[in-house]
Amino acid sequence: MSDTGNHIVLSESFEDNEKILQENECSPLNNELPGEHNDLVPKVGMKFKDENEIYKFYKKYAYHVGFPIKKRNSKKCEDGVLRYVAYACSREGKRTSKACTSLKPLPTIRVGCKAKITAVLVVLGIWRISTVHLEHNHETSLSKARLYRCNRQLSEHVKLQLEVNDIAGISLQKSYNSVVVENDGYEHLTFVEKNCKNYIDKVRKLRLGEGDVAAIQAYFSKMQALCPGFYFSVDLDEECQLKSVFWADNRCREAYKEFGDVVTFDTTYLINRYDMPFVSFVGVNHHGQLILLGCGLVSNEGTETFVWMFRTWLQCMKDQAPVGIITDQDKAMQNAIEIVFPNTKHRWCLWHILKKLPEKFGNHSYKASILSIIYDVVYESHSIEEFEQGWSLVIEKYTLHDNDWLSGIYRERVRWVPCFLKTSFWAGMSTMQQSESINTFFDGYVHSKTSLKQFVEQYERAMRCKVEKEFQADVMSFSQMVPCASRYPMEKQFQEVYTISKFKEFQDEFTEKMYCEVVSTEEGSLGTRYEVREDIIFDERIKEKIFWVVFEKEKCDIVCSCHMFEFRGIICKHVVTVLIRNGVRSIPERYILRRWRRDVSRSYMRVKINYNGWICTPNQLRYDKLCIVFAKIADLVADDEERTQSTIEWMESQLNALNKSNAKPS
Structure with a gap:
């Protein structure tokens, strides 16, 4: 040494x-x-x-x-x-x-x-x-x-806090900020935000297992075992790589029977990490809440991909196409709808179109005036003639004949301008509101960098939250009642049968009849034609609008030029004004939509909920027991035509007897 x-x-x-x-x-x-x-x-x-x-x-x-x-x-x-x-x-x-x-x-x-x-x-x-x-x-x-x-390290306390917040849907940035506050400032931390992110990424991988496709397949297998009626389909390319995937649980499928008349199809909620757009089929329930009717992931946004997605969804819903569908302005999507849903009314989201206006006229010297006039023409035109005149005026006034974008959307005006669409039922889906709502359906649960593995887990939490909110609204409509604003029997009639949210919509129209006045009448072959003036008051200014209401008294048929009932399924203030003038006490049943009633028994609400092992309600348990017995009966008699027919006849007789004994509307 x-x-x-x-x-x-x-x-x-x-x-x-x-x-x-x-x-x-x-x-x-x-x-x-x-x-x-x-x-x-x-x-x-x-x-x-x-x-x-x-x-x-x-x-x-x-x-x-x-x-x-x-x-x-x-x-x-x-x-x-x-x-x-x-x-x-x-x-x-x-x-x-x-x-x-x-x-x-x-x-x-x-x-x-x-x-x-x-x-x-x-x-x-x-x-x-x-x-x-x-x-x-x-x-x-x-x-x-x-x-x-x-020297960077996360304490066990911080790790637990990050995990709990992640499961609750709290963003990483908010979790990190809360740790900073808890520790009296950044100077007392031995880690940075990136360390927190790395830890959560690691935890998520451990929680969800290795491999995105494997995680999705495992989720589908679990749901099929737990949920009778769970449907999924996977589209693979020639190399067996994942192209598209679609799924819908039995609650979505049963809800479609109730609320599948009008759906929106949205692809703007992207999962950027994989460049796979999340697509959703969304409807509106009896409370006016969004309700999921199926969803999926697509690898691209071409016509072929959308055709596969629409056909798969249609097969899942037993080939019952919607009456109307709302999408954004996408040519490939439009082509696919024409192929798969040839008889479905296709409408563009007005919000997606009008939000492009500022950029299309970014450098125009009269940008503010052009935007103001176009908004007014689109929203305030109550007839096709009024829209055509207003559109021509703005084109001529600002010499916009050569604007290719305006010319393009004008050619497709029947797909997005309200006055062309208001005579059809759209379940009250306001285009601006609906577009924003679809994009927030999964907010707080998934974000632009959510991985596929994370998504299948967060999807369940989002769905559980939506189901719980619907249940809370059902409880409120069952146990509470909004007081009537008047003593008219007509208002009481809606109060007794509509959900709270939909009754409030009617009540708003009912109370605003104070701003309406019949100014003239005219007899015609279809009934009496009433000219109703409405005073629209804002910022201490009054703007008058004229609406025409045709009323056939013997049959109690009534139509307003605003077509609110046709579009939203809610009686408008102009109709209320005319009905009260004619001494109508009770509204015919055809103007009280089953869709908005709170006293209707709906089959999808009896479907067992299996999001994270959620506990079933007594109604769901009884429903499952009946389904098991029915299945056993079918197994015993299906091989014999005579026994099958006699069993069907007996069950139909029982069904008729139950319908007669049920005092509530079915």
């Missing part, structure tokens, strides 16, 4: 080293280990129990001085036992880059620092520091030490 200053050279023999060190000037082995005392400065000869204790000691020293450390290298003998370790300042060495002439070099911490310590195993259980270099060729900083990579 030779000893030159602080550098001790040991032999290759383990036994020789033990003897040499015992003869050295350091404390004998049976004395207190130097690593256990309060001296933080490394010295040659210090002894430790294992290499981890050396690392912790050097790390503690480096923290107080203010520099980062790393494990430089280590050596094992032929017997596989670790005999040598070296720990160095992280700024040791210099980065070698092939792109030495790059104009955009990446930052580096390496500056050729020589600070380090080395240690050797002298006997089993005893490590001794053999080399110490304390000098650095760079500045050190105690205040910055907490954020060096080697």
Whole structure:
């Protein structure tokens, strides 16, 4: 052995080293280990129990001085036992880059620092520091030490807090900010936001398993086992790579029977990490809430892809196409709808079109005036003639004949201008409101960087939340009642049967009849034609509008030029004005839509909910028992035509008897 200053050279023999060190000037082995005392400065000869204790000691020293450390290298003998370790300042060495002439070099911490310590195993259980270099060729900083990579760590408390918040749908940024507040500022944290993100990404992977496709398949298998009627389909390319996937649970399928007359199809909610748009079929329930009717993921937005998605969804819904469908302005989507839903009314989302107006006229000197007039023409035209005149006026006034975009949307005006669409039923889906609502259906549960593995888990939480909100609205409509604003029997009639949200819509129209007045009448072949003036008051200004209401008294048939009932299924203020004028006390049943009633038993509400093992209601349990018995009966009689027919006749007789005994509307 030779000893030159602080550098001790040991032999290759383990036994020789033990003897040499015992003869050295350091404390004998049976004395207190130097690593256990309060001296933080490394010295040659210090002894430790294992290499981890050396690392912790050097790390503690480096923290107080203010520099980062790393494990430089280590050596094992032929017997596989670790005999040598070296720990160095992280700024040791210099980065070698092939792109030495790059104009955009990446930052580096390496500056050729020589600070380090080395240690050797002298006997089993005893490590001794053999080399110490304390000098650095760079500045050190105690205040910055907490954020060096080697010192960053999340406490168990912070880890638990991040996991709980992630499960609850709280964004990572909000979780990190709450930890900052809890610890009285950034200066008391030993980690940065990226460390939190890395931890959550790791937890999510562990929670959901390896592989996105595998996770989706596992989810589908689980749902099929738990949920009778769960439907899914996967579209693969020639190399068996995932192209598109669609799924709908039995609740979605049963809800479609009730609320599938009008649906919106949206592809704007992107999962950017995989460049696979999330697509959703969404309807409106009896409370006016959004209700999911199926969803999927598509690898591209071409006609062929949409044809596959629409056909798959149609097959899932037993080939019952919707009466109307709302989409954004997409040619491939339009082509697919014409192929799969040739008899379905297709409407564009007005919000998606009008939001493009500012950019289309960004540099026009009369931009503000053009936008104001177009908005007014689109929203305020109550007839096709009125729209055509207003549109022609703005085109002529601002010489917009050569504007290709305006010409294009004008050619397709029957798909988006309200006055062309208001005579058809759209379940009150306001285009602007609906577009915003669809994009927020899964807000708080998925975001632009959500992975496929995360999505299948977050999907269940989002659905559970939506089902719970619908249940709460059902409870409110069952146990509460909004007081009538008047003593008219007509208002009482709607109060007794409509859900609270839909009764409020009618009540708003009913109370606003105070702003309406019949100014003239005219007899015609279809009934009496009433001219109704409505005063629209805003900012202490009054604007008058004229509406025409045709009323056939004997049949109590009534139509208003605003067509609110046809569009939303709600009687308008103009109709109410005419009905009260004619002494009508009770509205015919055809104007009270089953769709908005709270006293209707709907089959989808009896479907067992299996989102995260949710507990079933007594109604759902009874429904399941009946389905099991019906299935057993079918198994017993299906092989015999005569027994099948007699069983069907008996069941139909029971159905008729139940319908007659049921006093409530079915």
